[in-house]
Amino acid sequence: MNDRINHELAELWGKLNASFREQRFLAGPRSRFQELYRVLGISYEFIKGFRTFHFLGPCVTIFGSARFLEDHPHYKEAQETAKRLAKSGLTIMTGGGPGIMEAANRGAREGGGLSVGCNIKLPKEQQPNPYLDHWVEFEHFFVRKVMLLKYSSAFIAFPGGFGTLDEVFETATLIQTQKITHFPLILFGSDYWQPLISFLEYTLLKNETISANDCDILKVTDSIDEVEQMISTWAAEAILERSKRKVKPWWWLLEKAPTITSS
Known part of the structure; x- marks a missing residue:
C-alpha cells in the first residue's frame, strides 16, 4: 500500500513539476543555457513520438471532451465509431486520456484494431486510459498536436x-492554408456543433474574414455510416499510400513494430 501511495505521489509531483517548467518556459526569456536545455527537451519529445509511431499503418484521430463518462451518449457514439473504423483496418489514435x-x-480494442495515444502531462484530469496498445506522454501541447496530425x-x-476547439481550428487552418490535403475534418454531433457553424457562416463569412469554401472544411454529421463514407471518399488516397508503406524496424536502433494487445 505504501509503495502504491509513494508511486502516485511521485507521479503527481512529476506532473506538477512538468507544468511548472512549462509555465516558466512560456513566461519569457531565460538564460542561454536554460533555453538550450529546453530545446533539447522538446527535440527529445519529438524523437520519442517519432520512434513510437513511425511504423503505424493508416490512422484516424478521434478526440473530444475528457469529462464524459461511459454512460454518456457521446461516449457510446465515439466507442462505436472507433470500433467500426478499427474493423476496416484503421489504427485509432487519441489524446490518450479519459472521456471520448x-x-x-x-x-x-473491441474492433480488433491498433489503439494508440498521445497523452499530455497535466497536474489533474489527464491519465492514460487502460485501452492503449502504445502511448507516449508529452509535456508540450504543440509537440502532441504534431503527432496527432502527422500520423x-x-x-x-x-x-x-x-x-478540442484548439485542435479543430488548428487543423482547419492547416487545411485552409493547404499545409495538409485530402484530410477530412469531421464534427460529430450536429446539435453541439451547429452554433459553431452558424458563427462561421453569419459572423466570419459575413465580415469577409474567411471565404465561402472555408466553411466546407468542417463536415458535420450524426451518422457513423456517413463518417465511414467521408473517410473512404476524402482520405482514400492517403490511406492507400500509408497501406503500401512497408518499413521494417531496425534492431540496432532498438526499434519495434506496434502490436495489438489482446482484449
Whole structure:
C-alpha cells in the first residue's frame, strides 16, 4: 500500500513539476543555457513520438471532451465509431486520456484494431486510459498536436471544450492554408456543433474574414455510416499510400513494430 501511495505521489509531483517548467518556459526569456536545455527537451519529445509511431499503418484521430463518462451518449457514439473504423483496418489514435479518448481507444480494442495515444502531462484530469496498445506522454501541447496530425489521415471531433476547439481550428487552418490535403475534418454531433457553424457562416463569412469554401472544411454529421463514407471518399488516397508503406524496424536502433494487445 505504501509503495502504491509513494508511486502516485511521485507521479503527481512529476506532473506538477512538468507544468511548472512549462509555465516558466512560456513566461519569457531565460538564460542561454536554460533555453538550450529546453530545446533539447522538446527535440527529445519529438524523437520519442517519432520512434513510437513511425511504423503505424493508416490512422484516424478521434478526440473530444475528457469529462464524459461511459454512460454518456457521446461516449457510446465515439466507442462505436472507433470500433467500426478499427474493423476496416484503421489504427485509432487519441489524446490518450479519459472521456471520448477512452471511448475511442476502447472501441478500437473491441474492433480488433491498433489503439494508440498521445497523452499530455497535466497536474489533474489527464491519465492514460487502460485501452492503449502504445502511448507516449508529452509535456508540450504543440509537440502532441504534431503527432496527432502527422500520423493521421482524418480527424473526428466529438463534443469537447477548449482543447478540442484548439485542435479543430488548428487543423482547419492547416487545411485552409493547404499545409495538409485530402484530410477530412469531421464534427460529430450536429446539435453541439451547429452554433459553431452558424458563427462561421453569419459572423466570419459575413465580415469577409474567411471565404465561402472555408466553411466546407468542417463536415458535420450524426451518422457513423456517413463518417465511414467521408473517410473512404476524402482520405482514400492517403490511406492507400500509408497501406503500401512497408518499413521494417531496425534492431540496432532498438526499434519495434506496434502490436495489438489482446482484449
